[in-house]
Amino acid sequence: MRSEGMFHRDVEASRRPFLQLVGATGAAALAGCFGTDSSPSNEEITGDEPMTDRTFTAPTSVLPEDMQWNSANDSNYPDRPGYVVFDRLVYFQATTGEFVAGALADWEVTEDAATLTVQDDLTWHNGTDATADDLVRKLHISLYDSHPIGNFTAVENVTAVDETTVEVGLETTVSEPVFLNSIKSMLLDTPAAQYDDILSELEDDPESTALSDFAAAEPIGTGPFQYERTGEQELVTTKFEDSHWADRVNFAEYRFRFIDGNEQAWQAIRGGSVDALHNIFTSPDIMGSFPNSVLEIQQPANWGLSIAFDHDHKHFGRRAVRKAIAHAVDREIVAENSAGGGDAKAPVGTPTGIVGNFDDSADDWLDNPGGFEEYAGRNTDRAAELLESAGFSMEDGTWVDEDGETLTFECKVPAAWNEWVDALITFNQHLQDFGIETNLITRDDSVYFGQDLYGDTGFDAAGFWWSDGWTYPYHSLNWNLNSADAQTVYNYPTSVDVPPKGDPDGDPETVELAPELEALVGMDADSDAARRKIQELAWIFNYDLPQLPVQEKIDQCFVSVENFKVAENPDPATSVQYPTTYLPRVGKLVAKAED
Amino acid sequence: MQQYYLERTLQAVITVVSVMTLAFFLLRLMPGNPADAYRAELIQNNPQLSQADIDHRVEQKLNVLPDAPLHEQYINYVAGLLQGDLGESINEGVPVSEIISEALPWTIFTMSLALLLSFAIGISFGAIMAYKEGSYFDNGLSVLSIFCNSIPNYIVGILSIWFLGYQLELFPTGGRYSTEMEPTVGLLEPIQTLAFLGDALWHASLLILSYTVVAAGGWALRMRGNSIQVLGEEYLRVARLRGLSERRIATRYVGRNAVLPLYTALLIAIGFALGGSVILEQVFTYPGVGYYMIEGLEARDYPLMMGVFLVMTVAVVLGVYIADLTYGLIDPRAQTRGGDHR
């Protein structure tokens, strides 16, 4: 099945070849499981598939009858259906790191302004044209709603130049990837009919809660499918013929079925009551129970688990202890256990705070990757050496500090995040084997985030994340070294003493972190200066370990090719979030001809 | 007699009020406030959302929360309750009473069916076991009943989902009714109504089964015990001497006198059944009141949790109250005991 398409498909050159490998191994493993099976296989997409009456069905976790369509009001906003009904401004291809057109046809970021061009044939579902004014409205509303673009601009700087062009005056210099990253999750979802009044209320009173209170009963979007109706268990959207994307869409309906929980989702795709699952972690064992016609599409999440240490903790405040832990824990085994033996978690290679470990592209940012400490794991000799040098000693199989106090800690994890629990069980085991007494504690999600991470209870060590969907290193380095979260969640200091890059034995210098990152944000992403700065910060990360990055997630999307054809990895379009909502737009998820 | 009714009524009222008070303060002491829960939810659903964005949204939500002192909140709450206002769900943004009134019929539907079914099965088998006391039939069924009664009902639920739902795909594993089904209940559309009820029943069948299997074992054992006791009573011998048919004795004397003590138990069990739905509905993702209790707990949605808890308590109080008031009417012997049957 999938192995055919996998190797021979002609794709754009990818700077990240690893996914192909991952995909191929996965395919081989799956092929081995299934043997001979006569269920339908995927077919080549020709681009001239005829229109069909087929319905594509996918899950939603919001009860259709409860749905409201204002994305700024979080109660019962249906996230995945929103991606179908509304267009994102831009789409991000995670494997190539490129931004591609969405509601925006083009964009340009210069030193003092960003010029955004709306697609000229964009139409709202109520029939009116979507223009530059609509984009201005969206940006204004977002700015009133404290969107991060407020870091570079303000309401009065955002104006429509002509029918399709919007100019965003920039108050501080930002490089293009930083700007685009900040708008990449933005949807064009504020039509005049519903949001003009709300915007004027916000203009009168910026503190008004009109926006977050508004609950839109029906959505008006510009996406390829428009709202039709909701039933008890299902949301029905139908093809919008005037859509900018309509030419590539060859099926009549896109439905969302209410499905609560992973077990039900697996059952739904097994039983054929849905055609796809948007994004769901699924172990190889469970994949083995899917019919042959179900394809897995992987995409790097650029999001991953790390162990956050409380830097005010008596022991974790010490660099040697963090390093010893990094040496003692085998990240490869942790990631493998977390993925249930599969390939959906990529272990972090050399911890530098730069994402791209799923295909080793993280190292592309480094001139000399070997100059960084790898912390290969299960290196107990090195770990012991570090602890001893810091005044610890081994007594009765456990490490104690110079005051005779046992090196022990609690490691917290949110109970419902099973993959994290599995990862941390393994993490703890490795530390116990090394003689550090650890105790895993699962916490209720709300208590975990509200009290342990962001509240007063705190933690010794806890599962956290070291990257959040970004690929440009500025974001993850800033998150780990300089963000408010770094300072409030794990009490990271604002300056650190580190030896010069590439010379671990050199004299330590004090580095103020905030100015370093502020310098990086404005640098041209392709410049040598930016590259140098990134390496300097990566060195600090690698040497001081604000967190221990453990793994990167690889999102798994499943599509049944019973009635549909779909592009497979490594087509970069499959790495746009989510394949189920993006691929239909670009004609890479199409219905097979009806019999 | 009048004083007895008065006492019972007073006690029911006191119970409801004290449970309200208890629940109110307990829930306010919960770790993790709604803001925390909301933050967790945001992070989980929108991994792409920036921290500033999340902070902002949490803050906006917080404005909605009452910052009044605890006692003021309590007084407001009680005052609201008296007007039938259970507050507004923080998470869903709709009145709690709306959520509960929407969910409650489903729990009552499944639980009352399950309860009646288990009661019917239980007393039938219990009576037969008593008649055939000591036989292989009796011994076998007794052990089976004990066994069934030993398994937590949600474990039966997991097993039935596993085999009948996932493996054999005979039954749906969650939800209230099929997607295609238009909910119709009305005398004017008898066919659609029947189809709808049938579909709803089909969806609830595993849940009902799980509850019934366990509960029936308990009822059977109790019925068996009661019947054996009745069978040994003096008046049965008298009845036989009077030449009454075995059938008549079985139904008039044994049946009646063995089932009567179970009447109170059944009424109280109905009251408790709502509370018993908590884990079971979660296992079946069946959106009844028990389901919303856990949902409310996970979201730290105080008003929702409190509302569900109160409804469950009131159900028990009602069950006990009705049992108290009506037992005398059903079993004339009880009247002379002045309601001391408990």
Next chain:
Amino acid sequence: MSERTESLRAIDDGDAFEAVADKTMSRRERYRRLFDRWVLAPGRIIRGDVRARIGASILLLYALVGLFGPRLYTEPEVNQGPRSITPLSEGLTHPLGTDNLGRDILAQIIHATPSMLQMIVAGGLFVTVLGVTVGTTAGFSGGRTDRVLSLLTDIVMTIPGLPLIVILAALLEPQDPVVTGLVLTINVWAGLAREIRSQVLSISRHSYVEASQAMGLSTPTIIVKDILPNIMPYVLITFVNAARQVIFASIGLYFLGVLPYDSVVNWGVMIDQAVSGGAMHVMSLAHWLIAPLAAITLLSFGLILFSQGTDRMFNPRVRARHSSTTDTADEPADETTTTTGGGIR
């Protein structure tokens, strides 16, 4: 409820006679009688009753596993075996197979036993002590104390147990097994207290208690000597009910993730991990789910069998029949008092 609606027939003339007769016996004779009453007779009943014998064996098995198992069998450790292997597939190395992290399933079952037993014992003792205290206090003191305690008992009995436990578990987040046991049985004592109160009321009207009072015996002595033996069936039944509630609720709440857990394994957590790990979807993972389910069911089954069998040992009328003559009459109706409608109240 049935505990409430069915009256206890433990008190009959013979027993009263026996109790009075006690006073005239020599000390040695009394000890012999006590030994006979509390050790030999129960032993005989357990030996003579199939159910009690099976129940006792099951409980003994769990106790042994709980006491010695963790010392004899290896600790569950990540990657100690291959991932997700089926039982016996590698001979006896992993007799019940492994889970998705390569942890031995039997090791998890065994190492989860001690804390479960601690929880059960803690819950049972808590319920017994509180129930007996409140019940006897209310019964003996009468008046206002009685009215207040009775009202309290009635209220607690009316609060639906499971929802209350859910709320308390989330509020207190108990991690210690003893504390968890107490939280999970928070409402069970009320039934016992009420039963004991009515027993105390009825017994204290009996002539031999009056006689004891007339003889100048103190209230505690009367409780221990005259009342306690008569209420033992209730205590035992309540203990078993409390134990079952601990099992039902703890497993359920661990399964739902309401109770926090630490490195110590637990059957409910195992079920949760098995379900989310896909054990319901993939037959080759079935052992992962079946093992904890079986452990729970067997323990609960053993508890009920044991309590049904031993119900008789404290019931003098029945015991007399069982231990003295080889009796043909069958068990009394009391046996059904341990069963409940469908789980937790």
